[in-house]
Amino acid sequence: MNIVLTGASSGIGFEAALEFTLQTENKVVCIARSADKLRKLLEIAKGINPDCTLLPVEFDIINDDYAALVPFLKERLGTVDILINNAGALINKPFLELSAEDLNQMFQSNVTGHFNMIQNLLPLMHNGSHIVNIGSMGGFQGSVKFPGLAAYSSSKGALHTLTECLAFELADTGIKINCLALGSAQTEMLEQAFPGYQSPVMAFEMGKYVADFARTGHKFFNGKIIPVAVTTP
Template identity: 80%
Template sequence: MNIIITGASSGIGFETALELSLHTGNKIVAIARSANKLRKLLEIAKGINPDCTILPVEFDLVNDDYNVLVPFLKERLGTVDILINNAGALINKPFLETTEQDLGEMLQTNVVSHFKMIKHILPLMQAGSHVVNVGSMGGFQGSVKFPGLAAYSASKAALHILTECLALELAETGIKFNCLALGSAQTEMLETAFPGYQSPVLAFEMGKYIADFAKTGHKFFNGKVLPVAVTTP
C-alpha cells in the first residue's frame, strides 16, 4: 500500500508510522516539520524492519508550497491508497486570554492544513482509497468539555464536520472518508492539555489502532466520526 501520514515526527503519528512500517509491502511517506525527528523515525523503523520503505519529508503543512510536494509524491508513489491527516497542535489557555490569533492558529493547523492536503492528494487516489482524519473527543458533540481548550476543541469539531461533508460530496469517487475522535493517549500533547494526567492508553497502542483502522476501516465505515476513548479525558 502507498500511504501518506502527516505529523509523523512524534506521538501518535510517529507510532502509527512505525506500525505501518512493519509490513514490507507498505510504502510510507512520513511528513513533519522536524527533519531530525523524521530521521529518528527512519532509524528506528529500519532497526525493526530493515526492508521497510519510509520516505521522510520535511514539510510545513500550513506555510510550505504544495506545488512542490505533489510532484514529489506523484514521482515516488504514483497513487495513494491511504492518507492519514494526523498533524495537529494544541493551545491550552483560558478563553478570556485566548486571542483571535490563537483561534486562527488552531484552525490553520487542525483544519485548513488537512483541507489543503486532501485537495492536493485526491487526484492521486482512486475508488477504495481511504482518508483518515485524526480528530479529538474535545471536538465530539456531547462529550465532556474542559476549560482552556475552546480554540482547540472548536478546530477539531470543524475537522469532524469536514469529514462528513467530503464523504457525502465525493461518494461517487469510491474514496472513503472517516475521522477518529481520539480520547487520551500518553503523548506530549496530552501533557499540554492535562498536566500530570496519566492516560491508560499508550501512544504505541493508539498508533496500532489507527494503522489497523486506516487499512480496514473503510470497508465498514464512511463519513463517520468515531469516538476512540476509554476515559474522560
C-alpha cells in the same frame, strides 16, 4: 499499500508510521516539520525492519508549496491508498485570555492544513482509497468539555464536520473518508492539555489502532466520526 501520514515525527503519528513499516510491501511517506525527528523515525524503522520503505519529508502542511510535494508523491508512489491527517497543535488557555491569533492558529493547524492535504492529494487517490482525519473527543458532540481548550476543541469540531461534508462530495469517486475522535493517549500533547494526567492508553497502542483502522475502516464506515476513548479525559 501507499500511505501518506502527516504529523509523523512524534506521538501517535510516529507510532502509526512504525506500525505500517512492519509490512515490507508498504511505502510510507512520513510528513513533519522536524527533519531531525524524521531522521530518528527512519533510523528506528530500519532497525525494526531493514527492508521497509519509509520516505521522510520535511514539509509544513500550512505554508509550504504543494506544487513540489505532489509531483514527488506521484513519482515515488504513483497513487495514494491511505492518507492520515494526523498533524495538529493545541493551545491550553482560558477563554478570556485567548486572542484571535490563537483561534486562527488552531484552525490553521487542525483544519486548514488537512484541507490542503486532501485537496492536493485527491488527484492521486482512487476508488478504494481511504482518508483518515484525526479528530478529538474534545470536538465530539455531547462529550465532556474542559476549561482552557475552547479554541482547540472548536477546531476539532470543524474537522469533524469537514469529514462529514466530504464523504458526500466524494461519494461518486469511491474514496472513503472517516474521522477518529481520539481520547487520551500518553503523548506530549496530552501533557500540554492535562498536566500530570496519566492515560491508560500508550501512544504505541493508539498508533497501532489508527494504522489498523486506516487499512480496513473504509470497508465498514464512510463519513463517520468515531469516538475512540475509554476515559474522560
